[in-house]
Each structure stands twice: as structure tokens, then as C-alpha cells.
Amino acid sequence: MSETQEIESLKVLEPFLNKGAAQKDQAQVGEVRKFITFNLSDEHFAIHMDSVREVVLTPSISNVPQSPYYVEGVANIRGAIMPVINLEKRLNMTSESMEKLEESSKMYKYTLVGEIQGQNIGFLVDRVPSALNVNAQEVSQIDESLSTHISDNMGSYLEGIIQRDEKMIFLLNLSNIFKNKDNTPAL
Numbered sequence: 001m002s003e004t005q006e007i008e009s010l011k012v013l014e015p016f017l018n019k020g021a022a023q024k025d026q027a028q029v030g031e032v033r034k035f036i037t038f039n040l041s042d043e044h045f046a047i048h049m050d051s052v053r054e055v056v057l058t059p060s061i062s063n064v065p066q067s068p069y070y071v072e073g074v075a076n077i078r079g080a081i082m083p084v085i086n087l088e089k090r091l092n093m094t095s096e097s098m099e100k101l102e103e104s105s106k107m108y109k110y111t112l113v114g115e116i117q118g119q120n121i122g123f124l125v126d127r128v129p130s131a132l133n134v135n136a137q138e139v140s141q142i143d144e145s146l147s148t149h150i151s152d153n154m155g156s157y158l159e160g161i162i163q164r165d166e167k168m169i170f171l172l173n174l175s176n177i178f179k180n181k182d183n184t185p186a187l
Helices: 003-011 020-028 096-105
Strands: 032-040 043-048 052-057 071-077 080-086 110-116 119-125 130-135 139-141 158-164 167-172
Touching: 032 110, 032 119, 032 167, 071 110, 071 119, 130 158
Parallel strands: 043 167, 080 119
Antiparallel strands: 032 043, 032 130, 052 110, 071 080, 110 119, 139 158, 158 167
């Protein structure tokens, strides 16, 4: 796919972005919820549409000395300097031996730009994100016993699971990903 085609495919998402307030009202009455879906490695993830401000082709990223292991660096996105986060690393999806190989060879083509704790943050994703409409009843809540086993220090970052066809889509709570178990900011 050419860069022009990729940019055109991202424009499909524009009508859905920045519609957070209306979506929250609809979700409260049990109607359709809107999500952005994306892939990390071979897993499918979703975040609430109102968590995403825009989707851009990944810009040049500058390293920041002594930053947390999951912060790739900072980037200038539309004139705003913001941290860029590697969600695969934050979610502990790669082993240390694979990390070295991936760092040298893996390129994330897209960056989701969102706001967490009042700060703009970029999130690296593998493939072109897409929009997904889901009825509230289609989101399976996470059992407390499962939640305690899926992460070593991130508490309840997983909000639910959406089953579509033969795949499971993990619904992430971005705010909780950046909190430690004691609710202190992890950024």
C-alpha cells in the first residue's frame, strides 16, 4: 500500500474521532459503543474512540535518556512535542531476547495520538487502525481472578473482551496502563 493510500485509509476514521461526549451518552443507555481497533504482534486490541484524538503515520522519534523502558522517545506531531509509547513493551508482550531483534527490525507505521492525565501521548501500533461499533452487551467484563493474573504491576488495564468471529479483541483502558498498582502515575 502506498503512503497516499495509507493516508486515505486513515481519513476513514476522521468522522469518528473527537466524538467522545456523544459516545458516552449512548453507552449509558446501552446502545452502540465505538472503538478504535489495532494490532500489536498478533493480538487484537481496542480502545474507546473518545480516547483517540487522531491517527498519524509514525514521525521521526528522538530518544530520551533515562526514560522508562516502554517510552520510545518524543516526537513532534502537528507542532506538539509528546512522548511516544511502545504498548507492546508496556504490556510485557515481548521477551527480552526478542526485544533486541525487534528493536533493530520492527517499524511501527502508525501512531495513535491520545490524551492521558492531561498530556498528549503517541502510541505505536502495527497495522492500520479501524473503527468498530459494538453493542454494550457484546463486551465481556473481566473476572477479578483473571485480572490479577494478567499483569505484574499494572492493575486493571484490561476493561473487557470483545468476541468477533474467531478472534478476541482486548479492550484497554489507556489511563490505567499508565498507573502503577498503587495508582501513582507510571509516566
